[in-house]
Amino acid sequence: MRTTDLPLIRRSRLFAQVAEPDLTAMLTACFVQVLPEGAVLCRQGEKAEFLHIVLSGRVGLFGEAGRDEALVEFFGPGDAFIVPAVVLDAPYLLTARLLGEGRILMWPAPAFRAQVRATGPLAYGAVLLLSGYWRTLVGQIKDLKLLSAIERLSAFLLALAPRDTGPVTVTLPGGRRLMAGRLGITPQSLSRAFAALRPLGVSGGGRQVLIADPARLREFVGASALRAT
């Protein structure tokens, strides 16, 4: 573990209330792995062995059904994912894969379970963390059920931009293929969706996307306060 890791971990919602000495004590049970792009951290259906916290790099959580797979969510530095499988001691519902080289803090599941049960502040941190994730998932379900593909893309782009801003360029969390999975469409449809938004002031190549007029785009999606905070 590097000296630069601790501040990052500290900032995570999970540890917001945990006292310094407790935190360092907890972390003695953990270790860090440096892994290449494509490395699989956990596989859907297997028993939970570790809690993972991203120190650097990005991770995608994928659902699999037969030959298909769908990206459910992106995670970046400071995020702790699959907490639910670990605390419930249940099989992973998702497969986690590194989207680029990254460093991952590995926290053995039994140790984490025991500590979250024994340490109030850690449990409280987990509540905050899970509450935030619940809200992003609910937002995603609402999007899937109520919005068209183009509207979902718009909503996603807007969520990436600061509120009440002028023209901005946002950085997509993954390539077009991954974006398509996150939005629940095919890469081809995503391409068409971007094309459809071009007249509305959305332009860009690669992972950088310029939103010329966020207010106009927001109006297009509908005034609704749909997205999670």
Add this chain to the structure above:
Amino acid sequence: MRTTDLPLIRRSRLFAQVAEPDLTAMLTACFVQVLPEGAVLCRQGEKAEFLHIVLSGRVGLFGEAGRDEALVEFFGPGDAFIVPAVVLDAPYLLTARLLGEGRILMWPAPAFRAQVRATGPLAYGAVLLLSGYWRTLVGQIKDLKLLSAIERLSAFLLALAPRDTGPVTVTLPGGRRLMAGRLGITPQSLSRAFAALRPLGVSGGGRQVLIADPARLREFVGASALRAT
């Protein structure tokens, strides 16, 4: 509060670890409301005022966008919902509406927030509760992204039935209209989906549905372990 309520509350994941005296102390801040069908417990976009726990009856959580609305999840006796909005002191993402007459425990948001921060066992219970909800939401997202409407219906029916069983009749948590919303389709499409499953041994009228051969249905959805536990 009735004498029959306490055992129900006790059984909830939220209070699994909370000591008896602490629990009764917490509940002094709460009150019970008896409400008719259609009563709205909270409205999307408003600030969180209360945590709600269902004592009797059923509740639906709906997402709204303009004129449309979609059912995101059902809740029944013993369930505590919208915990995330309450602990994060954020606006509700969903509207909760009673699907029939019901009795609801109302817990003022500031009191709950304070208690979850101060009481380790309560926080731990919240972690368990949120973990379970996270998993059902993830299951739903995977279903929406990977399965067709007919497959989603099959998966939903199977989730209602005990595992490894012979012919069973399951009870739908709501009328056809609500079921359709939960599955992310229209009532008409739901009707057609039921028609399509009839050759596979799914028959029924109203809320009772007979699954003649669960194994066959399970095979149809795909061997995948898709659903949440």
Add this chain to the structure above:
DNA sequence: TACCGGGCTTGACGCACGTCAAGTGAACCG
């Protein structure tokens, strides 16, 4: 009994998005 209303079903048709396939461009490399 006749009348009415609401929930479920069925049919016809359209559209959004998936699928298949070709085309383009940038990065990499012999």
Add this chain to the structure above:
DNA sequence: CGGTTCACTTGACGTGCGTCAAGCCCGGTA
């Protein structure tokens, strides 16, 4: 430099589900 690969785009076409509009069934009411 040309060839290869891979990601993205674009086009043509098919299909699953939404939409609109009847029908059907059943329970409530006079």
